[in-house]
Amino acid sequence: METISFNEVREAFAKEVLEAKAIDDIEKLKVKYMGRKGVFRRLQDGFDFQLMSAKEKKRFGIEFNTLKKHFEETLIEVEAKLVGDNVTLVRKIDVSLPGKDSRIGAIHPVNLVQIELEAIFQGMGFSAMTGPEVVSEFNNFDALNIPNDHPARDMQDTYWLKNGMVLRTHTSSNQVPALKKFGAPLRVIFPGRCFRYENVDASHENTFYQLEGLMVDRDISVAHLIGVMKTLLSEVFHRDDVKIRLRPGYFPFVEPGFELDIQCLLCGGKGCLTCRTGWIELIPCGMVHPMVLKHGGVDPSKYTGFAFGLGLTRLAMMKFSIPEIRLFNCGDIRFNSQFIATV
Amino acid sequence: MKISLEWLSDFVDISGIDQETLAERLTMAMAEIEGVEYLNHFVDGILIGEIVKCVTISEAPIKNLVTVECGGKTFQSICTAPNARVGLKTVFAPAGSEISNGLVEEREIEGYKSEGVLCSSSELGWNDIHEIILECPDNIHNGSLLSNYVPKEDCLLDIDNKSLTHRPDLWGHYGIAREVAAILGRELRPIEKVDLCLFDDLPYYPISIDDPEDCPAYGCIELLAPRHSPAPLKIQRRLNAIGQRSISLLVDLTNYVMLEVGQPLHAFDADKLSSNIRVGLMDREQNFETLDGQTRKMLRGDLMIWSGDCPVAVAGVMGGFNSAVDTKTKKLLLEAANFRGALIRHTSIRLDLRSDASLRFEKNLPPFFVRESVGRFLYLLKAAGHFSKASSRFSFSGSASGETRQLTLPPKFLSQRAGTQLPDEKVTNILKRLGFQSFFLTSGELHVEVPPYRSVRDISIPEDIVEEVLRIYGYDNIPMRLPEISTEPTKENLSLSTEHKVRRFLSSAKRFIEVHTYAWFDSNWLETIGFIPPEGALELANPSTQQNKILRTTLIPNLLALIDINKLYQEDFRLFEIGKIFGEQWGDEKAEKAEASRLAGISFSSQKDRNLTEHFFEIKGALEGAVFICQNRNVNIIPIDNDNQPWQQAGCWGKIFINGREIGSLGIIEQPLLDKVVDRGQIIWFELYMDSVLPKRIYPEIEFTSISSFPLSWHDFSILWVADRSYGELLSALDDFEHTLVKRREFLTHYAGKGLPSGKISYTFRYWIGSNERTLGSEDIIEFRDSLMKFLSTKNLGLR
């Protein structure tokens, strides 16, 4: 009978293992070495134990078992590598399985943006106030220098209640109540829900959120308005190269009134499909009209201020790339569940 | 509104600046230019000619063989326009010239030679009116080049009407030209007019105004009607380019003056009037035929123009049929007036007659325009070769047309508002460019004289001057500044921060998804689930649809409606909403507040192996947690055994209390409602009064209890309780037990079934006892057990 030595086996195996490229190859090696007619069997058969001393037998046993163990381990290792994961027989627990109860819910995207803005404004010394959604005609219009026959009342189509109240068309309805309550100086924001009579489609909603800001103090100027808006937008968009511009805009409760545009962050102002002109109209704002200060019991010869209205819904659309405004109030979990509660 | 740059160039030189740049500068200093449109007209080689022969060669469709005389040369052409006739001066494009449908070629049409095309305005590239050929005034020589009268190209600026709502002075080309001149720093040419003083010797045309508030100014002049004729080509082209149709000299000129000065004009047939004019409100309901032949119902309070006792026009909206100009008209009464904008808006919206004129009147036009526009009209009439003899002087009633407002600004006012130093001479220069005379007094005050075209409503306070100066100065030239840091701490908003706390907890710890639903109910859905809104619910006077007219009084129905739309995407989900509900009961004495804040949630599961009880207690746990983080204490929930709202079914729901105050309710939904909401699954709901869970402060006070260094021991007791009474009741009974050694009581489990007396349930509690001073001995434990037993027997409670 042909005999083979341990060394030969070891070397041949090392070579063949290196050549193994697939699980099949490993299986073949297993059969070849460990099988019933495999190399180990033959190795065992090749020795006549009756001719060996006890010492020799013991040595053979050690050598044989060490080699066999080496083979087995090597094969497992190579097999694991080939399988491409760490499935092993030795681990007590597969820590990679999913944890229990790890599902996180979601916060409405408008509220996510609201929470973030409230934090930014708090850092700038602004308190927050919400105010009612059903308001008097006076607070929604007259107090804001929008008299009964003013065309501006046409500009904002209003939901009227049978009792003569209105669903507020803007968070500006808080301006006079806030001035009355806190007086000047004042830094306050009013986040909240507003309503305008509109037919709902992809880009129109009758229910939306605004965040109005009001700052009243001595000597507040247009330069301050620009400064605060720029700082705010840098924080909101997490960029320090935010460029803004003011141009004339008309709102009866400010004078002068502005439209604030932000340079398109997608194209850097070159003009793209989103912005067309390089600029995006973002924040209507202006210096608080002296009539509004008077209605709020603040002396306009001593105090000046600025006000601005951020569209929270609109901002959420920009921040999260939401293409359709009507998604916000649909309650469809395929939409709402995307805004994981990470704040 | 569209502005033609070619027209604008009559008044200001805009050469050397490209159209896009001009649009951009107007956007930055005046109002947003929404678009720039380039027009190409066909003029090269095109001639004015007179039709000298017109022979019909086929009827239906009409086809004429026309001979055109163009300065000594005649051409033959086939023309299908119904207005082709002998004697008509029109526009002829001979073979070789180019028009909008391509190169004109000599052709044979049905055996006739056609040497060119008689042109409609569409063929010249002015607009898309192609049915009729152009009609030119008689005073143009045959054979003249079209290029002598109309430009080869033009450019239109499109301005959003809404952005000019507050600027009644900008509703015509001249107003825009004034802005362009100021913005570019170029000269504004005067608008040429006939001096109306020329007619001062003629008799006054009687005007009376009932209420000057409704009609601040009314001017008119009586004239011989001009001969019926087309308007000059230049005027026709301009009107066409900005989307108007050209009709006749008279109509075109009134339109032209409106689009130039901004003041609508109206012409009455003077012979159909009773030689006087009155402006006054309708005092009863009456039908009135407007000049378009339609009968309109006029209501009390509509502003009308009257002559004698007869209404002859709906003021600012449309003239009457009874006083309309026609081909037989000999004498005109030309009206330029000024009405209260709101009245005009109201009537024109009601009659659905929103015209270019009413659009302008709505803005409260400056009375200054009244005289301007009549002078301009007469000038243009004369320039068109139609000197009309006046038979009255220019008659005027109302506030002086040249009224100007004076304003005085305190020293440094402008620089302070800007937040940057504005040099005095720069300020006065900018104001001058805008037509404001101004000078600085030695006291530093700025005196400003507001021009008459901006003295009505528009410029009335010093802040208005700030806008005028800064927009021309350039907002970009104001360096930004940050306000002084305020050291005053911001005021905490308890309701907002509590809302956010709850919102974070439910979403991040309890996997709820936040949704928003509308502030109103859907009445169809309410009917499906059988809910009738309570008395005092608020109703919209003008809902989007009738089924959405009632404002929500609870958040639950709108949330339930979401189950059906979402069940396909997930077989189990939890939703919540924080929002307002509305109703009179929340109104305070000032009636400003008629709403309350609510938190509501629903949990849905259609999983087959879901255990309803387990499901319920998971949601209840979430709710308890939400209240606990606000109030730092536990809620009590009392089972309710009768029906209330459709989702509050006997034995399936309870009221939530904290400290004896009711703060909401929760429950499960059973049949028959369940089937109406969803075909298969379980629904758990809760609704909480947010205003009632507001803490006194955001960070609740927590007092540390010292940790005993002596060990505690525990003792379990299984107490028997009547099955038809609730666990909550058992708890409140046990709460009465007081003992100094008891540190804590813990609920372990409950059991109902074999081995218990009938009608009883066993609840197992663990009492932890101990002392801060010593290790308890067995006598303490015995004493504790005895007193507990004694207590239980006083409550008639036994152990299992």
Ligand SMILES: [Zn+2]
């Ligand atoms: Zn862009």
